[in-house]
Amino acid sequence: MLETIEAIRLTTPEDLPGHHHGFLESIKDRLDALDLRPVTLLQPRRGYSPDFLSPPPTTAHPRFEDELARIEATPLDRVAGDIARSLRETRGAADTEVGRRLLGDPAEALSLLTGVIRDVWREVIEPVWPKVRALLDADVAHQSRRLAEGGLDRLFAELHPQLRWRDGVLIRAGGGDEHRRLAGEGLLLIPSAFKFDQVLVILDPPWQPTVIYPARGVGALWQSPQTGELAAVGRLIGRSRAILLAGLAEPASTTVLAHRHALAAGTVSQHLTVLRDAGLVVGQRYGHEIRYRRTPLGAAILNRTT
Structure with a gap:
């Protein structure tokens, strides 16, 4: 639903x-x-x-x-x-x-x-x-492993860049003044494919307290770089770089891109460095983070090869 x-x-x-x-x-x-x-x-x-x-x-x-x-x-x-x-x-x-x-x-x-x-x-x-459900199930399995390996600290450390876990309190960056003390009620975590750009919360009674967050890897849900529309650009600059370039429809940080494409943050940083050196992306500072966007050259390569 x-x-x-x-x-x-x-x-x-x-x-x-x-x-x-x-x-x-x-x-x-x-x-x-x-x-x-x-x-x-x-x-x-x-x-x-x-x-x-x-x-x-x-x-x-x-x-x-x-x-x-x-x-x-x-x-x-x-x-x-x-x-x-x-x-x-x-x-x-x-x-x-x-x-x-x-x-x-x-x-x-x-x-x-x-x-x-x-x-x-x-x-x-x-x-x-079936395709969407597979993505959501994969996220649940990944997050469950993180919870089993390191408890709540490990789970919330990388659940989503908009979420922070501090002293037993889960904080949504950019959220409003709403808050709810769980008092033993528990918290429901729901990955979403179509809510890909921000974290939602449900706090009002009688609903179960809930956090809805973008599923890990959602950026590649509809992409088939080997045989689909990204095949040509993938052969030109590599599969992962092609996916990252295509996914930069709007500016995004390294951590957001890593979550969206189910890649390690270090790997994303390396790919972005190559794309930036080639003039295909550029980084701009937004507050405390750097967000990357496609340059006209990057957009032209995508348009020419897809």
């Missing part, structure tokens, strides 16, 4: 699809046939999106039908309250035709939303779910 909701978010003009761009382009006809506005209107870039649309899963391998049933069983007063709260985050949203429908009868609004989600699952996510 979470992956379906986040895939819908990537179709909005406010969100950059990043390395999902090619995938979304390949299914553009299917997306154009769907009216996604009831869900996208409740997905402000910064602000509240209703938690009841993607409740934290209760099992390691939930079925879509079971998760949809949980949404359909949401109390209608919560549906009405969460929708009103979300629409307030976007100026003018409540005054649109779709906004007025969502603010009307909460039972009808819930049916409208679940209908959109069901259609996107069937048309967009379900056909590629």
Whole structure:
């Protein structure tokens, strides 16, 4: 359910699809046939999106039908309250035709939303779910090994660059003022393929406290450098460098690139040095970190060989 909701978010003009761009382009006809506005209107870039649309899963391998049933069983007063709260985050949203429908009868609004989600699952996510699920399972296996080898310190040290673990407190860099003392409730960690650019948290009761983070290796999810569109540039500069160059649709730091492409930070640094010396990327300082972006020459090589 979470992956379906986040895939819908990537179709909005406010969100950059990043390395999902090619995938979304390949299914553009299917997306154009769907009216996604009831869900996208409740997905402000910064602000509240209703938690009841993607409740934290209760099992390691939930079925879509079971998760949809949980949404359909949401109390209608919560549906009405969460929708009103979300629409307030976007100026003018409540005054649109779709906004007025969502603010009307909460039972009808819930049916409208679940209908959109069901259609996107069937048309967009379900056909590629084995590939996405394999990525998520690989992340869980990797993080489980790190937890077993070094406890929470080792796990959170590299779970994601936006997360810091200090004195028993997990901190999300750039987060708001929300906080929640677990008091024995436990914390659910969920890797995501389509939420690739930032860490999300679910803190409001009655939901299980949850951290949603970009899955390790998500940058290579749709790429086949040996036989696909990156074959030529891969032969020119090497497979890993081609993947890194193609993945720099927007500036990113070494640590982010290492997580995104499931590579060691030292390896990424070496590749970036070669790409920089060749004039294909350039580094710029953002606060305390260096972020790399493609140069016009790097973009031209990709465009010429793909």
